Amino acid sequence: MSDPLSGLPLSSIRVFEAAARLNSFTRAAEELGMTQAAVSWQIKALETRLGLSLFRRLPREVRPTEPGERLSRAATEAITILRRAFAEVTEVDQGVLTVTTLTTLATQWLAPRLGTFQLANPGLAVRLDTSPTIVDLARSNVDVALRSGDGEWPGTEAALLMPSVFVPLCSPVLCATLNLQRPEDLLDAPRVGDEKEWAAWFANAGVTPPTTPATRLRADIQGLEVAAALGGQGIALGSPILFAREIAAGLLTRPFPQTVTLSQGYWIAWPEDRRRSRKIARFRDWLLAEAAADPAIIAAL
Known part of the structure; x- marks a missing residue:
């Protein structure tokens, strides 16, 4: 034949x-x-x-x-x-790890930790891509993705990195000015973010969601909304994991303990046919160890 x-x-x-x-x-x-x-x-x-x-x-x-x-x-x-x-098999490729990630996850959680990975792997440079476009790992040269969702993407394997929990966050000055005592106090407070996400949080807090919008700002990036809260412009829904440093430093306050889950979590994903790639395995193992040791993630589980 x-x-x-x-x-x-x-x-x-x-x-x-x-x-x-x-x-x-x-x-x-x-x-x-x-x-x-x-x-x-x-x-x-x-x-x-x-x-x-x-x-x-x-x-x-x-x-x-x-x-x-x-x-x-x-x-x-x-x-x-x-x-x-x-x-x-290309030496140049083995020396660079390309990671596509959400902007806020990159700036608030990943970037401050990357130094320890690079010290342990001096021959491997990390390139971060924070483009909002969801990259098809099966058809690109991107090595790893950090994304929010259910962990099920065609052609990939994934491991849960951290839960996707959100809480109201605001500046201590605004919290005192508004005299926030109960979750329903946020009904008339200046809010930042998506009304549907706020409605989900109010429902979890046992409060009937408002019928009229009261948000002053909505952005595609969580970090921008929380930045507005840092500036005293309103109360934003933000991750207590990603903004743990600001909460611990007293720059942000969490007026109420109630949370809302907006997805099944943040995941690290990699192409299934490259699971044995040494650079991917080193980064994956390091990242999962960092997440397992993070007190804010442990508290949110």
Whole structure:
């Protein structure tokens, strides 16, 4: 039986995979550093060799045909495996660990601890990516992700890092000014953050949520909302784990003990096919040990 890959250049498979994944010859050309005409020519040559139409040409995009879809899935998986294999044997890659993480988790919890990891691993540099885009670990060169959710992401394995608990936080001056005595006192207080999250906290505290919004500010990043609370602008829902230092220093106060859980936790995740990568294993083991020893996490469990 003849080899169906015989005579098929890897470059044409790579071009086909990018075009199918992006649904565009133009975007595939941009990703691969080629011209759109070169991409179109390689796809046409591949279709001619296979005797199959791999794409439906639409006015503004291309879509894989049924055989094209089957080949696309296999090509993406194969190229991902090749990319990982080359990355793991490349000395430069072994010297850099790329971590995608939530901004507040990075600034409030991870960054202050990274020094101890780097002292123990002087040959390994850590690069933090705090882009809000959720990175597909199975198709990228990112090594580790720290994210919030249920711990279930395709192509990854994950371990729970810490619970996702939130409490009202404000400056001591504002707490005294408002004379906060009971959870229902927050109904008329200036609040910062998402009204749905506040409604969940009020419900946990046994208080009927307000019918009219009273939030002054809402941000996509928890750290920005708590920064407003630090400045005396209102009461924010924040993590007592991530802001444990500010609470201990008296910069923030936690007027009430009631908490609300907004997700199933913060997790460390890594590609399942790279679980044995030495740099990933070193970082994972160190991070989980740091979390297990954190008094704020222990108190929240």
